[in-house]
Amino acid sequence: MQGQREVRKLKKKKRSFILESLAIRVQTGSAMNHPNVITPLGTPFIERTVGELVAERPGRSRVFQSFGIDFCCQGAKTLSEACQKRGVALDTVVEQLEAEANGPNEVIKNPATLPPAELIDYIVEAHHGFLHREFPRLHVMAERVASVHGGHTPSLIQVKEVLNSLIAELDEHMEKEEQVLFPAIRTLVSGGSAMPLDGPIACMMREHEDAGGDLAQLRALTYEYDPPAEACNTYRALFAGLADLEEDLHRHIHLENQVLFPAALTLAANVVRS
Ligand SMILES: [Fe+2]
Ligand SMILES: [Fe+2]
Numbered sequence: 001m002q003g004q005r006e007v008r009k010l011k012k013k014k015r016s017f018i019l020e021s022l023a024i025r026v027q028t029g030s031a032m033n034h035p036n037v038i039t040p041l042g043t044p045f046i047e048r049t050v051g052e053l054v055a056e057r058p059g060r061s062r063v064f065q066s067f068g069i070d071f072c073c074q075g076a077k078t079l080s081e082a083c084q085k086r087g088v089a090l091d092t093v094v095e096q097l098e099a100e101a102n103g104p105n106e107v108i109k110n111p112a113t114l115p116p117a118e119l120i121d122y123i124v125e126a127h128h129g130f131l132h133r134e135f136p137r138l139h140v141m142a143e144r145v146a147s148v149h150g151g152h153t154p155s156l157i158q159v160k161e162v163l164n165s166l167i168a169e170l171d172e173h174m175e176k177e178e179q180v181l182f183p184a185i186r187t188l189v190s191g192g193s194a195m196p197l198d199g200p201i202a203c204m205m206r207e208h209e210d211a212g213g214d215l216a217q218l219r220a221l222t223y224e225y226d227p228p229a230e231a232c233n234t235y236r237a238l239f240a241g242l243a244d245l246e247e248d249l250h251r252h253i254h255l256e257n258q259v260l261f262p263a264a265l266t267l268a269a270n271v272v273r274s
Contacts, residue, residue, distance in 0.1 A: 039052065045079065045094070046078065046079045046080045046090060046094065047078050047079070048078060049076055049077060049078055049079075050069060050074070050077055050078070050082045051071055051075025051076060052075075054233045054236070054237060055233060057101070058237050058241070059100050059101075059244075060097055060100060061137075061240075061241070062100065063096045063100050065137050065140075066096070067086060067088045067093055069086050069093070070082075071233050071234075071237070075232075075233050079093070111123075111126070111255060112255060112258075116189050116260060116263045116264060116267070117190075119255065119259065119260050119263075120185060120186065120260065123252065123256065123260065127249075127251070127255070128174050130248050131174065131249075132174075134245060134248075135167045135170075135171070137241070138163060138238065138241050138242065138245065139163065139164065139167060141237060141241065142156075142159055142160040142238055144234055145159075145234055145235050146159065146160040148232075148234075149235065155222075158221050159218060159242075162217050162221065163218065166214040169207065169214075170211060173207045173211070176204070177204065177256075180200065181200050181201070181204060184197060184200070185264045185267070188267040188271060189267065194268070196268070197264055197265060197268045198265070201261045201265065204256065204261070205257055208256070208257060211249060212253065215245075215246045215249060215250075218245075218246070222239050225239045225240070225243040225246075226239070
């Protein structure tokens with residue numbers, strides 16, 4: 001009897017040990033090795049963790065990235081600890097986080113109403129500027145997410161490849177617009193005669209279609225930019241960044257295809273007639 005009781009005790013001990021280890025494994029797996037500490041309600045902003053600040057508002061990842069603050073693997077650090085570790089001024093980071101929440105200072109309500117030369121300025125500043133700022137950080141995040149999680153989610157490797165090809169295509173595309181097409185349109189606006197625009201515009205529109213195809217692929221590969229519940233902060237920030245990229249690029253292409261290019265072709269036709 002005594003022996004049987006001992007065996008039962010041992011079995012019970014072993015079962016609870018197995019259950020405990022499983023629980024630890026589930027916890028570790030669910031955080032994908034990037035612990036995300038949630039601070040209690042009412043915790044002052046600077047004492048909240050950088051991981052939770054990004055999870056709450058993915059746009060904050062841009063600010064952290066610009067200061068080199070790791071919000072992913074070091075996401076459990078509080079904002080003040082993270083700033084101290086990077087040697088950056090806490091006040092400056094808080095200021096930038098507030099500015100991010102308030103959005104750009106100057107919002108043009110409807111850029112489609114701008115005359116062609118001003119519309120070009122707007123496109124270069126707002127949309128080309130956005131891509132030049134976003135591409136480096138999206139590239140870094142896509143490489144990192146693919147290398148850490150691509151083993152069990154191969155679609156993340158495709159995300160990285162499609163994104164890299166989109167970046168290469170659009171960098172070249174924007175250069176052609178800024179160096180060749182837009183100066184030619186400006187010449188027409190100021191009354192001069194420029195090279196024929198039909199060919200270059202048709203070429204730009206074909207490249208817009210290719211970019212649209214890449215965006216559709218990214219949307220499908222990311223299940224409409226919906227990260228899994230257990231995704232780490234970089235994973236989430238990448239998907240949120242890709243969703244923003246799609247939104248901005250759609251507006252950008254719309255302004256060029258439907259507003260700027262038709263206006264430029266009308267100007268060119270008027271120069272030929274006069
Ligand atoms: Fe453009
Ligand atoms: Fe374009």
